[in-house]
Amino acid sequence: MPHPDAQIWNARYLSDDNQYLRRQPYSLVRSFVDQLPQGGLALEVAAGMSPVGLFLASKGLRVIAMDISEAGLRLAQQRARRRSLPLNLVVMDLTDPWLPPSGFDVILNFYFLSRPLFECYRQALKPGGWLFFETFSEDNRARSNPAHTLDSGELYSAFQNWDILYWKETWKKRRSGMFPSRRIAQLVARKTI
Template sequence: MSHPDAEKWNGRYHQDGFHWLQNKPRSLLQMWLPRLPHNGLAFDAASGVGVNGLVLAQHGLRVVALDISEVGLRLARQLFTQEGLEVDTAVYDLARPWFPAHSFDVIINFRFLERATFPAYRRALKPGGWLIFETFVKTDAAVEYPDHFLEAGELHEAFADFVVHFSGREEVVRNGRVYKTTDQLVAQKLL
């Protein structure tokens, strides 16, 4: 039995994988990269084709990439190999997350929302570990899949006891028009 998200995203990456591989790493990640540790273990959640995880590996971290799409992960492995770097990948359903406590130095979560990950990320980060999270937020406009969108302030609230280095909002522009809006958080679990 296949997973509906896997079918959807495998189809997208089959068709548009090349396009996804051309994407630059998210600017929030590029901005905060210099503050991240140069060694340890990073987790790229819902990694897709791995362009964000790749910069963490180039920075010196070992990267674990999890995603529901095996096609996306195959492209991620090819991308890392081309760059002479290693990545551990696994097909994983982040709707039912469980990770051992205090495992990761860095977790990145871009353009994906599954609220069950909030407590799982809190547990999985080492004390002092970094969370970089950016995903779509509800604005005035009606959205097709409301569960896939943060409520205003929700992300900040979920990690309010972390040291919050940055909490912001960014409009995503496509073809000259605001297409969606993201909320962004950069925070560190307390030591």
């Protein structure tokens, strides 16, 4: 029996209305890309179709895309092959994660929240390694599931001992004007020790 999250997300990725097909590399990573190592190993967690991982693969990094949805990862693999980019896939339930210590130069966490990953990131990044994190944050106007939503200031506090290069809580406009903007938090930080 597949994990319930896998069932939900496989169906989304396989639907005719797969909005993730249109997703472009996030500006948070694009704006720092010139400062990133030219090689090395990057991990994109909850990667889905790997919008940023593939971007870093095109810049010369080796990339592992990790997700619970095999359907999402298969689509990421197809995209990678079309662009002749290498991409390694791992299927994992990231609510109960394990990552190898000091293995990664870059970790990408976009639009997914599993708090046990915070400690994993502290262990799994090499000293000087980069963490890019962007996801939904507490919004007084909207009822959102606290398990999937950062508290205000939480992301900053979680990595405050690192070298924080960028941190912002802001509003993200939806592509369709039918839905209201959502509150997000963004962080770019480097592990100091």
